[in-house]
Amino acid sequence: MPTRPGARDRLVEATITLLRERGVHGTGVAEVLERSGTARGSLYQHFPGGKADLVAEATRSAGRRAARHVARTSDGTAGSLLDALVDWWVATLTKHDFGRGCPVAAAALDETGATTDAAGRVFTGWTDELAGLLGQDRDPEEARRLAGFVVSAVEGALLQCRALRSTVPLEDARVVLRGLVSPS
Amino acid sequence: MPTRPGARDRLVEATITLLRERGVHGTGVAEVLERSGTARGSLYQHFPGGKADLVAEATRSAGRRAARHVARTSDGTAGSLLDALVDWWVATLTKHDFGRGCPVAAAALDETGATTDAAGRVFTGWTDELAGLLGQDRDPEEARRLAGFVVSAVEGALLQCRALRSTVPLEDARVVLRGLVSPS
DNA sequence: CCCACTATAGACCGATCGGTCTATAGTGGG
């Protein structure tokens, strides 16, 4: 049995899940503490800025984890990265009955400067990484544009999937985007 | 001077604006009343279901208005509709310093059934309307898929624009989507 | 004329919000 993660990690973990379910405003400190089994004092010890601090860190952490997961799952081509991404989201949406979305999208819609800032940096990081892959077959400007577009399309499809309670928008995105990222 | 709109219309109007700024959870009944200059009792007279009722109606109303606006601004081709859409959002984001997004996206991320339901219906309505235009040059299945994809891409671009405080994602979407919707 | 409807102002409700603080323990390094 692995040792129990520290209070800080448990807080971040619970916050990511709650962001995905309810967004920033809907995430209460009390529920974060309850779900993570953590004392109130520990939160303000690790995150002196309180909730805003915690949410920003959760956003960054989720962004890093997603990039790592997708890179590990795909074979390094843009097409397989796209499949890894769509497959993961389809599985997650189905598993949690469309109740969990993207924590970075949730952070992007907050009005706190630090939170949207963190979300913006994650989006930029994803775009840069994908642009590197796409740049093998295209000039850099077009690669960057297409990479940012893929991020937009997947985030938007995710939004629609949750509202429609259907994975069709993501599958539609897979088909159209595959036509765009595959070398012509 | 036009007569002051009724309490119901003022409530819906203020709610749409607040949804765009703060999302469903971030929208407080007290602030809706303050901004609309409406009495507390009037809210529960017109919307017996309270906040959930009001938010669902605001979502539907905003969806109808957006469809009307875009239809009025464009010349009826998919390409000009796309331009009307992107132009309007770029202007709005700039005007309000990236502080106002899409109220339907905000509703889509709520966990209340009636709210996400309303958002889903709006998305479906937009998709159907656009699919009609795109179907002139394509078979119906491809037109529907592309229409839903356009909605995803624009909503996702909007999300990124707010996080990055930049209109670049929307301009990227315009370029890529134009290539997809223009008859080949 | 009156009655149903809409509207307004504002008191009030219990619940929850994020944050601060005290008291008490365990623990690991200098």
Add this chain to the structure above:
DNA sequence: CCCACTATAGACCGATCGGTCTATAGTGGG
């Protein structure tokens, strides 16, 4: 050995949450 750090439980704070209710007016149709 002790001291700084991390952790826990829980009381407590003022502010805000969504919702209910009463009292008072205006208004338009039967």
